Amino acid sequence: MKNSRIRNYARVVLLILLLFPAAFLSAQQAQRAPKISPRAIAKDSRPRLVLLIVVDQFRYDYLTRFGDLFGASGIGRLMREGAFWTEANFDHMPTYTAPGHAVFMTGAWPSQTGIIANEWYERDTGRKVKSVTDDSTTKLAGLPDEKGYSPRRLLCSTVGDEIRLADGDRSKVIGISTKDRSAILPSGRRANAAYWFGTDNGNMLSSSYYFNQEPQWVERFNRRRLADQLFGARWDRLLPEAEYLKRAGKDDVPWENLDKSSKDTNSFPHVITGGAASPSKMFYKALDYTPFANDLLVAFAEEAITNEELGANADTDLLTLSFSANDYVGHRFGPYSHEAMDMTLRVDRQIGTLLDFVDAHVGLRNTVVIFSADHGASPVPEQAALMNLPGRRYQRSDLLQIVEDGLKAKYARKDRPAADYIQGFTNRAETEPGLLNGNLYLNRAALKRDGIDPDECERVVGELAMRLPGVARYFTRNQLERNQILSSDAVARRVLNGFYPSRSGDVIVVFEPYSILFDPPDDPTDPRPTATHGSPYSYDTHVPLIIMGRDFANGRYTQPATPADIAPTLAGLLRVQAPSCSVGRVLSEALISERRRVGAVARP
């Protein structure tokens, strides 16, 4: 009798382990509170899930240009039911992906997070690094023995870090994106995991920073080869062409410069093969430039919510999700294109799918949803010219040549060629002169050798840069380190907020509105960008900021706000320590006061 009961019990356990290996793993990982049904509202007034949704390169005006075409359950619902700030701007430059993504959950600018750009030159090692480079880690599910990424260069704690520190790691924090940096930086240093799309093999990758092997549900997801099923997929407009002609001009325009080898055209429909005969690296890279990449992310996020049981109990979990494909498409076609418009309409539907899923599994009543973007975008310079806007395209070599020639003219003597005053850095086994993100890096050893005062040389370099038409202003290290900046000067303030002494250059050059200095792509197989972002001007800084949840009073808020306000607002709501560097303000105008809510609950 007893034996058969033990046998039965063992059989049941074995069956559970076979059917639900993930359940066994997650049971090992943490002492989680009991599950609550999605329909029930937690007795504890804290939300069970915080969902940060970022769309990469989403200008504020996409809401006003295309918002009437949004569906019922996506961004349109957030605009209708959420607290919606119409004047949210980033307050740093360069307005790039990594610095922007580091702001949301730290509440801090690059001057504190240390994430000054997507890539920068590292003086200690003499090389170019990415914001998430970490050679002490390996990539999981990538190519064999590939070096990995981590949040170790992020110098501040995040909301996710603080909620895990506060509850003994019972909360789960997960970051997901197509781009590595956009998954890793918002989730933070103490995250359980970050996952991103690998263009070498079509897998969702992670890093040994988080664990030695990806969870079984991720391995199962990768085995489904969902990306491969999209080979040859045809991307056409969601709505009739007339809507696009009305709002985004002509489709077939000369500045949209598609790589010939991709066998794609610069107008709809786009057939996605990357020029390859079967799924391979060129195809996976091409997939990044389509709405299908966002579909993959939604499918993966749903798996994460289910398998990691996000929002299933009273310990608040955090999921950060960043849609990168909108940025890739924006770079290729520009903000006034049929493709950018279609990506916007489609990401609205994709967010709707995800929100419906969250509602069914967690309950939107138990969730705080935040919607924002890491930066906007400038029009394609050639298109801007046709629109009678100022500005033009500049290449890196245009600026470098003027500065190098000028330095020689000023300082060279018979015994002193003055040819090495710009610091060289290694990048992919080659040495390149230190000009990146509008930052010029001086060779301090060479200046010392030749007895040149670095402060003076910074000013000389800045004045030389001003000779290039399109350069508006320059800032020197000396000026920024001594804080000789008027905070009422928005451009100067944004430069200062983007400056981190040990990572930034010595002279920072700011271009006039609509003029852009294009850095060549780091990977030579990447196409040259048509449009870009990075400036301190409103087309790059002005982004959506919407928070939807039962603690936020629905409505439009015209007060100035920034994406750095999200983190301190959430920390207050979740009753955890504000992230270490947080300088944003609590968005109190939209918070339904604790007293009112407690009063409302107490009444019979």
Ligand SMILES: [Zn+2]
């Ligand atoms: Zn971006």
